[in-house]
Amino acid sequence: MVQPIDLLVETASQTAGPYVHIGCIPSFAGLAGVYPEDLGLSPIAEGAQGEIVTITGAVHDGMGWAMRDAMLESWQADAQGRYPGTPGADPHVSGFCRFAADKDTGEFTLRTVRPGAVALPDGRRMAPHISLWIVARGINIGLQTRIYFEDEDNSADPLLARIEQRPRVETLIAKKTGEGRFRFDIRLQGAGETVFLDL
Amino acid sequence: MTGTGRLMPRRREVHPVASDPDYKTSVSRAPTWPLLSMESTPSEETGPRFGHSLIGPLDNNLILNFTQGQAPAVGERIRVHGRVLDETGRPVPHTLVEIWQANAGGRYRHVKDTYFAPLDPNFGGCGRTLTDGEGRYEFLTIRPGAYPWPNRANDWRPMHIHFSVFGHAFGQRLITQMYFEGDPLIARCPIAATVRDRSQLDRLVAPLDLQNSRPMDYLAYKFDIVLRGRRQTMFENKPQGM
Numbered sequence: 001m002v003q004p005i006d007l008l009v010e011t012a013s014q015t016a017g018p019y020v021h022i023g024c025i026p027s028f029a030g031l032a033g034v035y036p037e038d039l040g041l042s043p044i045a046e047g048a049q050g051e052i053v054t055i056t057g058a059v060h061d062g063m064g065w066a067m068r069d070a071m072l073e074s075w076q077a078d079a080q081g082r083y084p085g086t087p088g089a090d091p092h093v094s095g096f097c098r099f100a101a102d103k104d105t106g107e108f109t110l111r112t113v114r115p116g117a118v119a120l121p122d123g124r125r126m127a128p129h130i131s132l133w134i135v136a137r138g139i140n141i142g143l144q145t146r147i148y149f150e151d152e153d154n155s156a157d158p159l160l161a162r163i164e165q166r167p168r169v170e171t172l173i174a175k176k177t178g179e180g181r182f183r184f185d186i187r188l189q190g191a192g193e194t195v196f197l198d199l
Numbered sequence: 200m201t202g203t204g205r206l207m208p209r210r211r212e213v214h215p216v217a218s219d220p221d222y223k224t225s226v227s228r229a230p231t232w233p234l235l236s237m238e239s240t241p242s243e244e245t246g247p248r249f250g251h252s253l254i255g256p257l258d259n260n261l262i263l264n265f266t267q268g269q270a271p272a273v274g275e276r277i278r279v280h281g282r283v284l285d286e287t288g289r290p291v292p293h294t295l296v297e298i299w300q301a302n303a304g305g306r307y308r309h310v311k312d313t314y315f316a317p318l319d320p321n322f323g324g325c326g327r328t329l330t331d332g333e334g335r336y337e338f339l340t341i342r343p344g345a346y347p348w349p350n351r352a353n354d355w356r357p358m359h360i361h362f363s364v365f366g367h368a369f370g371q372r373l374i375t376q377m378y379f380e381g382d383p384l385i386a387r388c389p390i391a392a393t394v395r396d397r398s399q400l401d402r403l404v405a406p407l408d409l410q411n412s413r414p415m416d417y418l419a420y421k422f423d424i425v426l427r428g429r430r431q432t433m434f435e436n437k438p439q440g441m
Contacts, residue, residue, distance in 0.1 A: 007286050008425045012399045013214050014376040015225075015390060016361065019309045023299025023325045023361055029309040034264050034323045035255070039297075040247070062227035069311070075246060075369040083245040096247035103310075118241055131242045133372050138224030140215035140393045142372060146242070162237055188228050198209060198234035199243055199370065 013142065016135035020071050021100060028100050040098030043074060043112045048092040050079025050113035055147060055174055055182045058106045059134060062189035066106025070136040073098045074110055074147075081116030081128070114149065120158065127157040129172075134186065144197040147184050148173045159197075168195050204429035206239040206370045207286055215393030222389045223350055243370030244429075249295045251329060258327050261300070261340035265323030272322035274303030274341025276417040279377070279405065282334040283364060286428030290334025296424075297327040297363040298338060305346030305356075314346055339417065345384055357384035357391065366426040377422045378404045 021028040025038050044052075058066035074097045077083050078090035093113060101108050110130070117125045130147040148154050150173050163169050171194045174182035186194045211234075218229035257264040262272045279298075283291040301307050301324065304316035308324050322341065330336045340360070347355050359376045366372065378385050385391050385404065394400040411419035 006288070007428070008284060008288055009399070009402075010210060010213055010286060010427055011373065011375055011425045012394045012396075012403060013373060014361075014394070014403065015215075015222075016363075016374045017376075018311060019299065019307045020361070020374070022307060022309050022323075023297045023327075023363055026323070026325050029307075031308050031323055031325065033267070034325055035258070035327075039249070039253070039295075039327075067228070073372070075242070077242075083241055085245060085248060094247065120240060126240060126242070129242070131369055133369070135374055136228065138222070138226075138228035140217055140219075140222075140225060140229075142374060143230065144243075144370075159235070159237060159240070162235060168232075189231050193230060193232055195232070196230050196234050198211070198236040199206075199239050 013140060015137060015140050016071065016142075018069050018137040020135060024071060024098060025100050028103075038098070040073065040096050043076065043093065043095055043097040045092040045094070048078070048113050049090050051180060053112060053114045053180050053182060055110045055112075055184050057108055057184040057186060059101055059108075059136070059186045060188065064187075064190065067101055067136055068103050068106050070101040070106075070108075070134060071098070072100070072108060073133045074112070074130050075133075076112065076115040076130040077118050079113050079116050081118045083118070124158055125156070126159065127154040128152050132186075143188075144199070145186065145194055146172055146197065149182065150174060150176045163195060171195050203244060204431055206243060206368060207428050207430060208236070209427060213396065213399050216395060219389065219393045221351065222393055225393070239370050244368050246365060246367055246369040246371065248367070249329065249365070254327065254329055259336075259338045261298075261322070261324065261326045261338060264326060266321050270321045272302070272341050273319050274322070276339070277342050278337060278339050278411065278413070278417045278419045279360065279422055280335070280337035280408075280411065280419060281422040281424065283330050283336065283366075283424045283426065284334055285366070285371075285426050287431065289428070290330070291366055291426060292330055292332045292334055294330050294367060295327060295365045296330060296336045297325070298340075298360050299325045300340065300343040300360045301346055303341050303344050305344030316344065316346065342379070345382075350389060354389060355384050355387070357382045357388050362422075362424065364424055364426060368427075371426040373424070373426060375424070376403060379420065380404055380406045
């Protein structure tokens with residue numbers, strides 16, 4: 001016999017289901033009046049430092065169908081690469097946004113500031129990126145991924161360097177479509193399946 | 200605050216399988232490539248915080264919050280309470296817990312729910328609260344009804360409440376469902392069955408907590424939630440080999 005390891009076990013995930021909006025984005029469900037406003041409407045407030053960028057995209061299932069019932073959350077650093085809540089972080093950047101795929105088109109839009117590169121404790125730097133978390137009916141545990149930017153130097157990013165099949169790196173890189181505008185499509189399966197993360 | 204250390208790797212075997220033919224929608228929505236695993240970084244170790252100013256006085260009272268206290272919802276009155284802990288057993292204080300659920304007849308107040316069970320004019324179906332300093336939370340609500348759903352020919356969801364929990368790190372983010380002790384539909388539910396380990400599914404089933412029920416008012420159900428923990432060590436944040 002040995003001593004027991006006295007750790008608890010994480011609670012199992014269950015799908016967010018088709019009605020996730022009731023709890024998370026009530027106005028999307030047609031449910032008004034319980035809260036003054038939905039949580040996480042914008043990751044930035046007036047006065048946020050840095051370049052404003054707008055990222056549009058969709059979450060595609062294995063058929064390539066843009067899902068109409070996905071909900072996404074984003075988390076990011078400010079323009080200097082500081083996470084909200086850490087010393088010196090931009091007080092106008094909450095860093096958190098919650099948004100839904102459009103119920104008619106499946107398109108989502110995230111308007112935010114371009115994040116800065118984030119330092120790791122060992123001194124390496126992660127290229128500017130936005131963390132994403134995706135839930136929906138049929139997704140049994142939230143999917144983690146990241147949005148990187150086509151016009152940044154991503155060559156030394158430690159996470160992207162871990163991707164063995166180099167063409168897959170492209171699935172994490174938002175494509176520039178105009179000044180301050182990017183496109184980021186998420187594919188759950190099939191050609192160009194997005195790299196999902198476990199970290 | 201539960202520290203700033205690296206997150207313990209997620210024990211994926213605890214969680215549901217991604218693709219399950221008995222839960223038909225999951226088949227076309229499950230990634231087929233393995234996940235890319237890596238040590239957590241500040242992007243996962245930090246996360247949004249929400250303050251008490253966010254929470255209204257009725258936010259955790261689903262019996263009253265849709266009518267702002269004007270009229271109570273129909274249904275069996277229940278209190279759902281518990282603690283949010285992490286894997287190390289520490290409470291997760293001041294973290295946001297959101298819930299949503301069907302009404303007593305099994306109908307959601309959502310533009311996409313077309314089940315013919317009637318809406319309750321006094322029930323919205325969402326609630327939220329922050330845990331206290333010891334990680335405790337509570338909601339007052341009504342027991343949600345079971346309902347049929349389009350999957351296999353005759354599938355019914357057991358009574359359940361959806362939970363969304365933040366923790367203090369984006370990598371702790373969790374959505375799950377709470378089931379009710381004694382519900383015979385749990386064992387027949389293909390969504391519950393995506394959790395392959397029966398002992399882990401059992402942890403999603405809230406027991407009746409009669410001692411915390413209020414006589415002549417409500418029954419209580421206890422539901423504790425465990426989020427990923429952080430390693431606690433001095434040997435962190437140093438370059439490899441040092």
